Amino acid sequence: MARIELNEIAHSYHPNPADESDYALKRIQYVWEDGGAYALLGPSGCGKTTLLNIISGLLIPTRGKVLYDGIDVTGLPPEKRNIAQVFQFPVLYDTMSVFNNLAFPLRNRGVESGEVDRRVREVADILDLTPYLNKRAEGLAADAKQKISLGRGLVRSDVAAILFDEPLTVIDPHLKWNLRRKLKDIHEQLKLTFIYVTHDQVEALTFADKVVVMYEGEIVQIGSPQDLFDNPEHTFVGYFIGSPGMNFLDCTLEGNVARCNGARIPLDDGVAAKGRNAQGKIELGIRPIHLQVSSVAVDGGVPANVKMVEDQGSYRLVNLTLDGKTLRARVPESEPIPEDQAWLVFPLEWTRLFADGRLIK
Amino acid sequence: MEKWPNNKAWFLVLPAFIIVAFSGIIPLMTVVNYSIQDIFGPGEAVFVGTEWFKEMLGNHRLHDALWRQFMFSGLVLLIEIPLGILIALAMPKRGWGVSASLVILALPLVIPWNVIGTIWIIFTRPDIGLFGVGINSLDLLEVPFDHTAKPIYAWITLLAMEVWHWTPLVALLAYAGLRAIPEAYFQAAKIDGASAWATFLYIQLPKMRGVLTIAVLLRWMDSFLIYAEPFALTGGGPGNTTTFLSIYLVKLATMQFDLGPAAAFSLIYFLIVLLFSFAFYQALLNVGRGEKA
Amino acid sequence: MKIQKRTIALCVYFGVLILPIYWMLNMSLRTNADILGYFALYPKDPTFANYIKIFTDPTWYTAYINAMIYVGMNTVMSLAFALPAAYAFSRYKFIGDGQMFFWLLTNRMAPPAVFLLPYLQLYSTINLMDTHMAVALAHCLFNVPLAIWILEGFMSGIPKEIDETAFIDGYSFPRFFITIFIPLIRAGVGVTAFFCFMFSWVELLFARTLTITEAKPIVATMTRTISATGLDWGLLAAAGVLTIVPGGLVIWFVRNHLAKGFALGRV
Numbered sequence: 001m002a003r004i005e006l007n008e009i010a011h012s013y014h015p016n017p018a019d020e021s022d023y024a025l026k027r028i029q030y031v032w033e034d035g036g037a038y039a040l041l042g043p044s045g046c047g048k049t050t051l052l053n054i055i056s057g058l059l060i061p062t063r064g065k066v067l068y069d070g071i072d073v074t075g076l077p078p079e080k081r082n083i084a085q086v087f088q089f090p091v092l093y094d095t096m097s098v099f100n101n102l103a104f105p106l107r108n109r110g111v112e113s114g115e116v117d118r119r120v121r122e123v124a125d126i127l128d129l130t131p132y133l134n135k136r137a138e139g140l141a142a143d144a145k146q147k148i149s150l151g152r153g154l155v156r157s158d159v160a161a162i163l164f165d166e167p168l169t170v171i172d173p174h175l176k177w178n179l180r181r182k183l184k185d186i187h188e189q190l191k192l193t194f195i196y197v198t199h200d201q202v203e204a205l206t207f208a209d210k211v212v213v214m215y216e217g218e219i220v221q222i223g224s225p226q227d228l229f230d231n232p233e234h235t236f237v238g239y240f241i242g243s244p245g246m247n248f249l250d251c252t253l254e255g256n257v258a259r260c261n262g263a264r265i266p267l268d269d270g271v272a273a274k275g276r277n278a279q280g281k282i283e284l285g286i287r288p289i290h291l292q293v294s295s296v297a298v299d300g301g302v303p304a305n306v307k308m309v310e311d312q313g314s315y316r317l318v319n320l321t322l323d324g325k326t327l328r329a330r331v332p333e334s335e336p337i338p339e340d341q342a343w344l345v346f347p348l349e350w351t352r353l354f355a356d357g358r359l360i361k
Numbered sequence: 362m363e364k365w366p367n368n369k370a371w372f373l374v375l376p377a378f379i380i381v382a383f384s385g386i387i388p389l390m391t392v393v394n395y396s397i398q399d400i401f402g403p404g405e406a407v408f409v410g411t412e413w414f415k416e417m418l419g420n421h422r423l424h425d426a427l428w429r430q431f432m433f434s435g436l437v438l439l440i441e442i443p444l445g446i447l448i449a450l451a452m453p454k455r456g457w458g459v460s461a462s463l464v465i466l467a468l469p470l471v472i473p474w475n476v477i478g479t480i481w482i483i484f485t486r487p488d489i490g491l492f493g494v495g496i497n498s499l500d501l502l503e504v505p506f507d508h509t510a511k512p513i514y515a516w517i518t519l520l521a522m523e524v525w526h527w528t529p530l531v532a533l534l535a536y537a538g539l540r541a542i543p544e545a546y547f548q549a550a551k552i553d554g555a556s557a558w559a560t561f562l563y564i565q566l567p568k569m570r571g572v573l574t575i576a577v578l579l580r581w582m583d584s585f586l587i588y589a590e591p592f593a594l595t596g597g598g599p600g601n602t603t604t605f606l607s608i609y610l611v612k613l614a615t616m617q618f619d620l621g622p623a624a625a626f627s628l629i630y631f632l633i634v635l636l637f638s639f640a641f642y643q644a645l646l647n648v649g650r651g652e653k654a
Numbered sequence: 655m656k657i658q659k660r661t662i663a664l665c666v667y668f669g670v671l672i673l674p675i676y677w678m679l680n681m682s683l684r685t686n687a688d689i690l691g692y693f694a695l696y697p698k699d700p701t702f703a704n705y706i707k708i709f710t711d712p713t714w715y716t717a718y719i720n721a722m723i724y725v726g727m728n729t730v731m732s733l734a735f736a737l738p739a740a741y742a743f744s745r746y747k748f749i750g751d752g753q754m755f756f757w758l759l760t761n762r763m764a765p766p767a768v769f770l771l772p773y774l775q776l777y778s779t780i781n782l783m784d785t786h787m788a789v790a791l792a793h794c795l796f797n798v799p800l801a802i803w804i805l806e807g808f809m810s811g812i813p814k815e816i817d818e819t820a821f822i823d824g825y826s827f828p829r830f831f832i833t834i835f836i837p838l839i840r841a842g843v844g845v846t847a848f849f850c851f852m853f854s855w856v857e858l859l860f861a862r863t864l865t866i867t868e869a870k871p872i873v874a875t876m877t878r879t880i881s882a883t884g885l886d887w888g889l890l891a892a893a894g895v896l897t898i899v900p901g902g903l904v905i906w907f908v909r910n911h912l913a914k915g916f917a918l919g920r921v
Contacts, residue, residue: 079554087545093563108554369747377739384795388772451660482768484674569806589858627768
């Protein structure tokens, strides 16, 4: 068990990185608390796998330090770090039985055979693998294989953290839920630090207590699933979390009003004041669920046109145009939707301003 | 991949079948025909049944040639397969070194087989060859080195040539097999604390099984059929000490013109190759499979 | 430290691999009298006399052209016959498919020496003796099965849905095969062509037996020089060096596909 500290980590795959754009990871500073369930969320190529490999020791970062419980392990190889990793597709020793697969990491570390046997059976029991112990690993289904990969990490009594690199990619959709549930159970039972890399927000939000969102080599926000939804600190988080993502409008500020082309959207006084002082490109953001659609003119309402309605079952998605920009609003089943002309209300507490992508606070 | 059942596919295979049959079945039938007749001249033949087969099976020179052949092919496999794997393991994984290594490795493979013989004559001759002159100048050997002087020298030269010629093929195959292993396997092995030897034994070797099967089969077949290289290098000598099956067969058929026995011999020869190839194929397919399944 | 040791071992191996070829090159740049006169690690007085002789003597240079012609013919023929057959094996299940595949491969295992005599008879009967066609046809015996084997591996890597989509879009089979499918496996076709070229180029026994003068290839011309008395080592070496050149060129062109081609053969 361990607390993992990333100290000013940066990594480049170029041998001689010249400027910022050569870096796959740009200045990462974070502490993974012992026993936490973390998700590392981001699109392909954002650097999340690079970060994971730095934590596990498969990569040595160009700059910065990795500390386990305060001890510098930056230069240590993975086998000296007491971590385990589960990869995107099942990595097994094909010619061995399930038992030998699970026993392999212990035997490599010279654990005596009675202890090996005890640990393997214990872990097989947790993972429901007992019936397969004497079978060859090669012939099993993908989910059982992933469980074996995980098991190879769990058998080690000294293991500090288990890292998952999109482990459910090759699992059938109906088994994904089961396996995710299993992971959560194991986390609660064993209280190990889990770091789970994924590009799937549903996986991240259901699995983790804390989600770390990465974008273009940087951590843009860390928070609970609810936090990320309610208070996105970066336009990317707003866009990436939630389905559909946040609406964004380019705008300029005039007093307490945001002007987006012709439309005038009233803002909270404090937000507007900070916005006026901010530098860079200003964008206004609001989640579809917070955007209110009215069929009659209301105070502070902005006129817009309804283009399309998608029925999603329990709610409907309304696509509207506001001066040529498309916005989406999520409307409950029970509420009426105007035919053509509509008025949009931007509730002050849910309307955010971003400068160059970052939330203005 | 599920295949479509369709017997019309035969029409696509037919042209290939015809052309291979033309070069394969018709001549084979002729061989069978020869093997059961005694031919005195055009149109004069007597049916002799299995007599030639009996004669050939009891022929001491054939036994000797067969024994030599097994020795040779066995040694070839024993040296080339492990050596090829070692070379593949040592080869670079990225950068310009990959292309350079591949090109150098493939070079011996595109040299005509008798030119290989020529190269090795030129290389090992005691008067002009680098190896011949080099080893004799060390003055270690009782009899000065000359690949025609002693059977052991002829054998060493032939084996060296064969290993020089064909180990690159094994190495290329093994390298292709190694490169096909996803990086995650090596990362997992590192995390599990596996030693380099364990990584080789439990990851690299099992993953190379397919290409190694091809390598063993190809090397077995081709070394068993070897003709041009020893023909060019030693002509089967000194004495008959490097007369392998092909060389003996060609001597029998074209120099002594014993068509009947040569044909019977051919068929026995073909059967041996087929039998062993099939056995190797089955053995390699099943190795490590099925235990505890 | 360990990696360095490995690289050194590899370089030593490559050195050993190159040495005999270098030695032949060395010989080819010296006159016969020079070679027999003294031992030298490199040509002190390099001469192209041997090469000039080969390029000006018709028995030598036509032998090159002959070899090129039948190797080219064989490569084209092997591909033309193997492509449809490989497609059938990779896509369809039909009566006797497994047996057929195995039978084709057994031809790769047949000792060429077994077929020598019947070939002489067969090709005399149909008047193909001493033609390029005879050798090209004979080499199909081992190259067509090999080509089917390699191509089948590449084709099985292409999803069947592509075929289905094309047929639904109204492509006829030949049009689909030539305009869509073959471009998809062109790396495989290249690798296959390399192997056909290689095995046809290096083969001696058939090439020598089936030709007399008209289509006699370089490999056969060389064997006849060996048996002559008063061997001209320099000339022989030069001819040998020249036989490596076409192969070397082909390797250079396919070097990036080489390793992949080996891996995809089906087992």
